[in-house]
Amino acid sequence: MTTPLLEIDDVSVSFDGFFALTDFSLRLMPGELRSVIGPNGAGKTTFLDVITGKVKPLKGSVTFRGETLVGLSEHKISQLGIGRKFQTPRVFENLEVIRNLELAASPSKGPFALLTQGIPSRVRDEVQRLLDYVGLGPYAKVQAGSLSHGQKQWLAIAMLVAQSPQVLLLDEPVAGLTDEETVRTAELIKSLAGDHTVLVIEHDMEFIRDLNASVTVLHQGSVLTEGSLDEVQNDPRVIEVYLGQAED
Helix, strand or coil: CCCCCEEEEEEEEEECCEEEEEEEEEEECCCCEEEEECCCCCCHHHHHHHHCCCCCCCEEEEEECCEECCCCCHHHHHHHCEEEECCCCCCCCCCEHHHHHHHHHCCCCCHHHHHHHCCCHHHHHHHHHHHHHCCCHHHCCCEHHHCCHHHHHHHHHHHHHHCCCCEEEEECCCCCCCHHHHHHHHHHHHHHECCEEEEEECCCHHHHHHHCCEEEEEECCEEEEEECHHHHHCCHHHHHHHHHHHHC
16 A cells, blocks of 8 residues: 555644644645645645644644654755645746746755856756746746736746655645636646645636546535545535535
């Protein structure tokens, strides 16, 4: 039996007496693509904060490749191979698209180092591959701030992939995207699974269906159920606490 790559076991998080997570558990297998859904306040962003070291749990464990993550800094966890894309794409808007990727991919993390040391050929090749991979090749010399919202999302994903993480945590990657951009983003994310373990938090149910991945449903800080999208959509508990609300 394959060993989980990332395990969260019985994690609880309290903010001034309010429990954002209660006995929360989740396991991700190597190369898996997982979707996570749930109403606002279900604890989706909080458990990402726990994984990445932004929030320390009241109790429970988080292990990555058998190593505990609780108590480690955000920087250390990132170095271990866990990358996160936030809801709002974090790109350097005043820099060219290619410069954004060079900064993300370069072993020397800083614009001064890039100017003084140059870009290793292997990094340059990887940057070009990622530009083409996410469809931004024609925009390489364009300032990132002039990209569409969808293109910024793709750039942010490419910048994350450039850092070679084993786990990609993507928080609402299609928020604000057009229908066409949403379909393209689903294709992009599906293509990343296998080489990476990918977890996606999203509200767009058509996008979740396009991903065709196992779905975990959160409610009040705990896992309500897991399964295919069809299975969770037909679960009366899910209809009551999530899908029914979305239809109101």
